[in-house]
Amino acid sequence: MSKKTVNFNRNITFENEEKFVLSFKGIESSSNIDKVKINKLLDNFINSKSHINMLRNVEFIRTILKNFEEKLLVIEYSNKNFQEIVKYDNGILSFFNSKNNKNKNLITAEFSNRKLNISFSNYDEDIINQQFSKLMDHIHLLKNVKPVNLDMDSKALIEIYKLFYNENPNFSLSNINIRVQTMMSILALFGINLEEDYSFSLLGKNKMPNSLYLEQLVNKLFPLGEIVDIEEPIKLADELTKIIKIVGECVREVINTEYNKDDALITISKVIYAGRYSLSSNSNVKEISNFTNSTQNEVKSSIKLVKCIEKKLNNDK
Numbered sequence: 357m358s359k360k361t362v363n364f365n366r367n368i369t370f371e372n373e374e375k376f377v378l379s380f381k382g383i384e385s386s387s388n389i390d391k392v393k394i395n396k397l398l399d400n401f402i403n404s405k406s407h408i409n410m411l412r413n414v415e416f417i418r419t420i421l422k423n424f425e426e427k428l429l430v431i432e433y434s435n436k437n438f439q440e441i442v443k444y445d446n447g448i449l450s451f452f453n454s455k456n457n458k459n460k461n462l463i464t465a466e467f468s469n470r471k472l473n474i475s476f477s478n479y480d481e482d483i484i485n486q487q488f489s490k491l492m493d494h495i496h497l498l499k500n501v502k503p504v505n506l507d508m509d510s511k512a513l514i515e516i517y518k519l520f521y522n523e524n525p526n527f528s529l530s531n532i533n534i535r536v537q538t539m540m541s542i543l544a545l546f547g548i549n550l551e552e553d554y555s556f557s558l559l560g561k562n563k564m565p566n567s568l569y570l571e572q573l574v575n576k577l578f579p580l581g582e583i584v585d586i587e588e589p590i591k592l593a594d595e596l597t598k599i600i601k602i603v604g605e606c607v608r609e610v611i612n613t614e615y616n617k618d619d620a621l622i623t624i625s626k627v628i629y630a631g632r633y634s635l636s637s638n639s640n641v642k643e644i645s646n647f648t649n650s651t652q653n654e655v656k657s658s659i660k661l662v663k664c665i666e667k668k669l670n671n672d673k
Contacts, residue, residue, distance in 0.1 A: 360384045362424060364395075366402050376407050377432040378417065382424030389423050397581045400528045404578070407433045410440050411497055419503040419579040442498055449499045454491070465491055504576055509550040511590045513573060514583055516540075516548070519597060520604035526582040531618050533574045534564070538621035541565035542607065545628055545662070546599055546669070556629060563648055564622045565629040602672065606665045610657070623650055627658035 366378040378398075397420045407413050413431050429444040436457075443451035452467035465474045472495075474488070506514075513536065517525040520539050526532065540549075541556050554569035577583075592600070607624065614620035626648045631639060641659070645652045 359425075360387075361427075362391075364398060364421065366398060368402055373436045374406065374408075375432070375434045376402055376413075377430070378402065379428065379430040380417070380421060380424075380426070381428040382421060382426050385423050385425060393581065394420060394423075397528060397579060400581070401579055408435070408438070410442060411494075411501060414442065414444075414498065414501040415504060416579040418501065420581075422503045449495070452495060452498060454494075465495075467495060504579060506586055508590065509552050509573060510577060511586060511588075512550055512592070513540075513570075513577075514586060515590060515592055516543070516600055519592075519600040520607070522604065522608065524582050524584050525577075527574060527577040528579075528581045533571055534618050534621065536570055536574050537564065537566050538625040539604075540567065540570055541625045541629055543600065543603060545632060546603055546665070548596060548600060548603075558626065558629065561649070562622055563626045563630070565625050598672065599669065602668050603665050606661060606668065610661055623648075623654050624658045624661060626650070627655050628662060631659070 361381065361383055364378065364380040366376070368377075369375045398417075401416050401420065410431065410433060413433065414429070417429065417431065418426070426444065426447050429447075430442070432441045433439070438457065439453070439455045441451065441453045442449065450468070452465070454465045456464070465472065467473075474491070514525055517536065517539065520543070521535070525535075529535075537556075543549075544556070552569055554567045556565040556567050558564070559566035607621075610624065611617040611620040627644060627650060630644055630648050639647075641652050641655045644650070644655045648655070650658075
């Protein structure tokens with residue numbers, strides 16, 4: 357039986373005059389590909405944040421469509437000041453066009469049939485050299501864009517999430533960053549971290565603990581959507597698995613009684629973080645409440661939760 361050829365096409369214009377066009381032609385690698393899920397992931401990505409970063413566009417599209425042999429991929433992004441188009445034939449960059457209608461210092465470029473044509477209106481040699489160097493780096497990166505690769509931290513994060521929340525992570529959900537940030541900041545109190553050296557800072561008026569590294573990791577995993585199984589998963593140490601399960605069970609018992617689970621997670625994580633890193637060890641409930649913009653009952657509940665977790669961990673030894 358010959359393999360089936362498939363096409364995916366999208367053309368969307370946003371209110372701010374941004375336009376995104378996708379054309380993909382490929383061959384199925386197997387007959388059991390979930391096209392409903394793939395179409396949903398494509399729509400989630402295309403309707404998400406700005407697509408001015410073409411490297412990100414190609415990486416995410418190739419990740420979503422990784423189960424197809426790529427025969428043709430065309431992506432176009434434009435706004436009122438800028439336009440960029442890329443075309444790949446059998447995975448090889450065959451056409452690239454970049455125009456900027458606002459900043460005349462930028463080079464206009466077109467790459468086609470292995471030839472690069474450029475034009476510029478500013479004859480300042482330093483500007484030309486700088487922009488040409490950036491352009492060549494950009495084209496080089498576009499030639500070598502690969503689907504998202506699951507590194508050790510990505511695989512560990514997926515496994516931790518499953519143990520903590522007792523469900524599969526879905527990285528295309530709008531609240532996935534809150535879920536990951538609060539989970540990892542709570543677990544940090546009990547010695548659970550990824551291999552990368554990262555830290556949290558209190559973000560915004562809600563003062564939610566946030567790690568830029570984790571945020572970037574979550575954004576990178578966006579095109580994978582819900583992850584059920586992965587190739588070559590990692591196995592966490594038994595002691596770590598036990599700790600994550602206990603902490604997760606205790607936290608779920610609390611948030612399952614809340615109307616807004618995300619708000620409850622944020623409150624728990626910021627109270628724990630403030631009490632551990634931002635205030636003195638002998639800070640009282642009122643001081644933590646004022647610092648975190650939480651009620652004193654919320655602070656007491658979070659402190660009670662930590663003590664409950666510590667008791668279960670000690671009893672399990």
